[in-house]
Amino acid sequence: MNSIETKDRIDTLDYLRGFALLGIILINIVFLLSAQIPSPDTLDAAYWKFLYLFVEGRFYTIFSFLFGIGFYLFISRVNAKGKNGTILFLRRILVMFLFGLVHYSFHPGEALTVYAVSGLLVLPFYKLKKEINLTIGLLLLLLFGLLAIKPLLPVALILLGLTAGQYRLFEDLVAKRRKFWWCTGILFLLSLMVVFYHNKQAPSLSAEGTLEMYWFYHIGIMVGPIVSAFYVGLFILIIQIPIIQKLLSPLKYYGRMALTNYVLQTVLILFAGYGLDLLGKVSYLQSLFICLAILASQLIFSILWLHFFRFGPLEWVWRMVTYLEIPPLMLHKQEDK
Template sequence: MDHSHFHEHDHSQNHSQNQNNRIEALDYLRGLALMGIILVNIGPLLGILEPASAHSLDASYWRFLYLFVEGRFYTIFTFLFGVGFYIFLTRANAKGKKGYRLFLRRMAALFVFGLVHVQFHPGEALGLYAVCGLIILPFYKASKIMNLVFGTLMLIAFAAFSIKIFMVVPLMLLGIAAGQYRVFEKLQPKKIAVFTGMMLALSAAGLTVQAQYAPVQIGVATEQAYLQKQHFIRTGIAIGPIVSAFYTGLLLLLLQRRLFQKLFSPLKDYGRMALTNYISQTVLILFAGNLFDFDGRISYLQSLYLCLIIYVLQFIFSTVWLRYFRYGPLEWIWRISTYWKIPPMRR
């Protein structure tokens, strides 16, 4: 399922007292990750039935989802959690605060958010993130080479077996390594272009292989159809981190231009309030499901329209909210539980 989706939470950036201290590229990426996560999470939340007709638009959208969305965005979110973890501890320690103690409180609060959220969304990832946050704590002190190599090798091993839940820790380790290498503080357009080009080539190869297994009949219950579908989905999970890396590189490349920074500014606000928006995605989906009795009666394509409406509502809310307040509502509560003091909310 979508465990991972929880990933969010790297709000860590919020820590910077002054806003210009934020690494804005991370907010844009977090926003992008959230946009992909809801497309996958809405299926299980509304009990969407798989398309029966092989050549319907619904079946085409289902295939699109598993080729380009499923397993592509929670990976970005999880990686960003690792980056945020590193920045949070480094900044806290630089200010002479007890970084580890603050981080433990932060994870405890995240776990509580997850405990509440999981009652409504069984595939949620906040609780998983909080637990994995403790697992990666010792790696903060490890060398950047070790985190990079160990994270990469672990990720390749778990990806080969398509074990999504186990991929969370290595993705976080790679995030820590990115923090240690200060990748986001000093983005170099040439290097991003080379990286993105390499990931595009690998993604194209991986997606070509995955597409070979795309099932014609999706909602059909024969054993052969089931096995083909599983092969298609497992291949997608295995190549997920490569496609995610391409998406990440492409967005960073576009953000080198002022035009795209302006164009995507709603995405930045959306990502700054990632915890609030992640949880409110669930609230809005379930609210619409109950209000219109969608449960088990909505197609994949109809779920896309509902997601588009939720994007509009959340983008507007995030942009307007951050015009008047420093933090998203849940980010503010998370901050209070981390620092045990109430930060000023109004701008």
């Protein structure tokens, strides 16, 4: 595989990470700001339903899958350099777990600790054949999805991400475009069916805490991976179109600093909640507008930061502790960014 194909593959994953972060903040802000429960038959209620039909559990799923791909790429590349990929990966997820513990004290729903533990559980699968990993991953996804055990879903998704790395799914995407169109078309039809069924089960907002609302949330977790897979397929296809790739290029920088931006989302949301005294005082729609302001500031920050530096701030610390060496941070002008 030549260097151009490698760069394109990495760029695609960075675009996807940025895309996933967009959806994650839409959900996190509602809970971190304790948004007011919408009144029935209002725009707020419509936005609440939109979040639970198309966002909740969909982007967290994508992020988990991407972590699995990153897991595979990291160990493979380290091994190729003659180093012990397993030891370095264990050190890497330990650092992630410590980041997560700090993050958890401010955001109890954070995912870094979950990914670290899940990565540890999936590590033994790295040496298994891809066919075995695919079978086990799909069975676990089906089991955890049907039972709606959200905390365990990342184990299955990370394993499937690792398997995607083994199958080299994100390499030479141009040659695989036809297959992606077919798969995405099928996923689109499946997504239409499951979202239609999910919408039919939506109870009144006054039913919060009832069995009907619990079932609605349960279905959302069950069908989430199908919708997430459709999002990934569609995004990969449209990002191959040059004009769209250029328009969405800020997402690449946003995704390259995924760890920093994920934690920074929490910082900015909590600043809005406590610093601006918005905690418990915003509606669902107002949370969307705050999201847009935060995302705009993060996108600009990511572009400017990576214009001068090789890594995001937390990515640099993560890399330093993983390799037990201080990597160069400044980006020289002659280097290819």
